[in-house]
Amino acid sequence: MKKVVLMGFLGLASASLTVAAANEGHMKHHAQAGEQHPATATADAPVSQDVTISSCWIRSLPLPAPSAGYFMVKNSGAQAVKLVGAASESYGMVMLHQTTHEDGLSKMSMAHAIDIPAGSELEFKPGGYHAMLEKPHTTITVGSTVTMDFLLDNGQKASAQCEVKPANTKAH
Numbered sequence: 296m297k298k299v300v301l302m303g304f305l306g307l308a309s310a311s312l313t314v315a316a317a318n319e320g321h322m323k324h325h326a327q328a329g330e331q332h333p334a335t336a337t338a339d340a341p342v343s344q345d346v347t348i349s350s351c352w353i354r355s356l357p358l359p360a361p362s363a364g365y366f367m368v369k370n371s372g373a374q375a376v377k378l379v380g381a382a383s384e385s386y387g388m389v390m391l392h393q394t395t396h397e398d399g400l401s402k403m404s405m406a407h408a409i410d411i412p413a414g415s416e417l418e419f420k421p422g423g424y425h426a427m428l429e430k431p432h433t434t435i436t437v438g439s440t441v442t443m444d445f446l447l448d449n450g451q452k453a454s455a456q457c458e459v460k461p462a463n464t465k466a467h
């Protein structure tokens with residue numbers, strides 16, 4: 296039962312959230328998932344003219360916890376797209392996650408294809424969708440900028456410059 300309570304705290308992202316709780320929650324989550332996640336390849340993908348990523352920031356957490364990335368996705372095109380993956384040269388692995396709330400508890404799960412309807416925006420934010428950034432190649436320092444690429448189901452990508460912020464940041 297203890298793990299459920301910890302993950303509940305994590306999803307709330309409330310002022311009472313401590314770094315220690317976030318750290319443990321993420322580690323337990325990933326230890327349990329046990330899935331294999333192939334790294335998303337974005338290097339050769341053409342840049343989308345319709346989909347843009349803005350206001351991207353990364354919550355820096357102490358190692359070995361993964362960091363979480365938040366941003367706004369905008370699809371100004373006439374076609375619906377799906378966000379199907381993400382990658383960063385600064386991390387060995389980036390995954391799309393969704394925190395969901397049920398019966399007063401929250402949990403994280405993999406999000407394999409996230410709909411971005413034509414003309415719409417979707418915010419990735421604490422307590423909802425987020426990018427989970429694992430296996431940093433170097434120390435990711437607060438105040439630095441990390442490039443992230445987001446892969447779409449049409450084979451195109453959208454890129455973002457993400458600002459690294461302290462662990463206790465609540466919103467951008």
Ligand SMILES: [Cu+2]
Pocket residue numbers: 392393403425426427
């Ligand atoms: Cu996550």
